[in-house]
Amino acid sequence: MNSDVDEHTVINVTNNTLPDVCIVSSENQPLLPPSSPGTPNMELADNPHLPPWNTNITDDPEYAEVIKQAERAIEGSILPVRIAAGSSGSYFVRNLEGKTIGVFKPKDEEPYGRFNPKWTKWLHKTLCPCCFGRGCLIPNQGYLSEAGASIIDTKLRLNIVPKTRAVRLAADSFNYPAYQRHLITAKREINESVGRRMHGRRVFQPKGLPPKIGSFQLFVENYVDADVFLKQLDHDSLPEDVTKQFQRQFERLVVLDYIIRNTDRNNGNWLVKYEVKTNSERDMTKNDGSGDEGDHLNNAVTTSTTDEATSTRPAVDIRIAAIDNGLAFPFKHPDEWRTYPFHWAWLPQAKTPFSEEIKSLVIPLLSDLNFVQHELCDEIQRLFSQDKNYDRRFVERQLSVMRGQILNLVQAMRDGKSPFQLVQMPGVIVERLTHDPHGGDVSGPKQFKQIFNDRYPLFSWF
Ligand SMILES: Nc1ncnc2c1ncn2[C@@H]1O[C@H](COP(=O)(O)OP(=O)(O)O)[C@@H](O)[C@H]1O
Ligand SMILES: [Mg+2]
Numbered sequence: 001m002n003s004d005v006d007e008h009t010v011i012n013v014t015n016n017t018l019p020d021v022c023i024v025s026s027e028n029q030p031l032l033p034p035s036s037p038g039t040p041n042m043e044l045a046d047n048p049h050l051p052p053w054n055t056n057i058t059d060d061p062e063y064a065e066v067i068k069q070a071e072r073a074i075e076g077s078i079l080p081v082r083i084a085a086g087s088s089g090s091y092f093v094r095n096l097e098g099k100t101i102g103v104f105k106p107k108d109e110e111p112y113g114r115f116n117p118k119w120t121k122w123l124h125k126t127l128c129p130c131c132f133g134r135g136c137l138i139p140n141q142g143y144l145s146e147a148g149a150s151i152i153d154t155k156l157r158l159n160i161v162p163k164t165r166a167v168r169l170a171a172d173s174f175n176y177p178a179y180q181r182h183l184i185t186a187k188r189e190i191n192e193s194v195g196r197r198m199h200g201r202r203v204f205q206p207k208g209l210p211p212k213i214g215s216f217q218l219f220v221e222n223y224v225d226a227d228v229f230l231k232q233l234d235h236d237s238l239p240e241d242v243t244k245q246f247q248r249q250f251e252r253l254v255v256l257d258y259i260i261r262n263t264d265r266n267n268g269n270w271l272v273k274y275e276v277k278t279n280s281e282r283d284m285t286k287n288d289g290s291g292d293e294g295d296h297l298n299n300a301v302t303t304s305t306t307d308e309a310t311s312t313r314p315a316v317d318i319r320i321a322a323i324d325n326g327l328a329f330p331f332k333h334p335d336e337w338r339t340y341p342f343h344w345a346w347l348p349q350a351k352t353p354f355s356e357e358i359k360s361l362v363i364p365l366l367s368d369l370n371f372v373q374h375e376l377c378d379e380i381q382r383l384f385s386q387d388k389n390y391d392r393r394f395v396e397r398q399l400s401v402m403r404g405q406i407l408n409l410v411q412a413m414r415d416g417k418s419p420f421q422l423v424q425m426p427g428v429i430v431e432r433l434t435h436d437p438h439g440g441d442v443s444g445p446k447q448f449k450q451i452f453n454d455r456y457p458l459f460s461w462f
Pocket of ligand 1: 083085090103162217218219220221223225268269308323324
């Protein structure tokens with residue numbers, strides 16, 4: 001691998017806990033080693049051994065049911081509607097009743113995608129390819145990043161990302177190249193004319209437009225863009241208990257974004273729901289046992305936290321939904337950090353140290369190496385391996401950044417830091433060694449190399 005291994009810290013992990021941050025040395029990030037003949041560039045998305053279409057979501061019947069509803073609606077000509085804003089082709093998907101049930105973002109309509117319908121992006125990409133996109137991200141994998149964020153959210157029980165998975169959908173309202181549409185129309189016409197003359201015989205199988213792979217995120221109702229909510233907050237302050245609830249949700253957003261190193265978390269990419277409940281609604285919620293913070297995004301039931309002092313007035317439920325997670329999981333720490341800050345770091349909520357609640361939720365999980373490696377890294381790797389341009393070496397680099405982020409986060413929480421202080425910590429990379437630089441034997445996730453990126457402390461101007 002790289003020749004400068006000795007300059008870095010090699011950590012023997014024997015007790016299954018992530019090491020404390022200890023040695024600082026300069027980052028000298030190795031370039032990818034040249035492709036060896038044995039390195040697979042798997043075409044897994046088109047691999048016949050993988051289940052086709054959406055059969056991989058049967059492990060989640062509720063989610064699978066939503067996808068079925070979407071397919072039925074499309075068959076019934078209730079087509080997905082393109083979202084006007086944004087830089088790529090994203091669609092509100094509806095059910096047969098016309099109610100929006102999800103947001104679908106096809107891979108080939110992403111900013112880098114071949115069929116991005118936004119012509120300004122196409123012009124930008126064509127005229128100035130060198131400055132298009134983000135150098136730290138693997139291009140055209142937004143749909144996997146969206147689904148990956150949902151995995152991290154579920155595994156850490158943060159419950160702020162509406163369930164998102166990679167699925168395939170076909171619909172007339174998606175952006176298909178003209179030749180594909182013409183081909184389908186021509187085949188239909190030939191079938192009809194042959195059928196008229198030859199007792200319904202067909203020349204071509206009646207295939208429709210080819211399905212597109214993309215991310216499908218469940219739609220959450222009654223949320224407003226954080227931008228709008230935060231402006232409102234400037235005028236009307238929240239009651240104390242609601243402020244506390246909001247702070248707890250905010251911390252979850254910080255944990256998610258920091259771990260996945262989201263490069264696009266502005267205040268238009270997270271939503272807030274402020275719901276006032278009547279006393280009877282609140283009591284019903286308490287009595288039906290759904291008071292867990294859990295599934296508020298994936299079923300309609302919401303919860304309320306109350307205490308003696310607040311039980312006399314209607315309960316307020318405040319929730320955050322982290323949407324638009326398509327520009328995360330970089331394979332290196334961003335060089336141009338000024339362009340990709342976490343915008344929440346400027347909020348007053350970021351100045352408060354992490355609460356005991358969030359610490360007790362995530363520290364036990366994140367300081368367990370087995371959990372980090374098998375539940376987070378392996379799952380992300382499995383997801384990313386579905387892409388037809390999958391390159392294991394790049395995914396390893398993405399995971400090295402993610403492990404470094406986790407290391408920093410746990411350290412910051414243990415040190416009683418705030419989110420604002422967290423983002424000022426220098427970036428760290430924790431690589432998994434596939435061979436021991438000292439000649440020993442490394443099998444499995446036993447050894448990690450920790451590399452500090454001390455070129456800049458983030459947010460150093462504060
Ligand atoms: N899961 C969702 N539930 C509810 N509204 C959503 C959801 N996802 C997106 N939206 C709405 O659609 C808008 C655009 O979505 P976003 O994911 O930010 O797309 P883009 O990639 O085009 O920026 C958001 O500002 C939000 O209002
Ligand atoms: Mg957006």
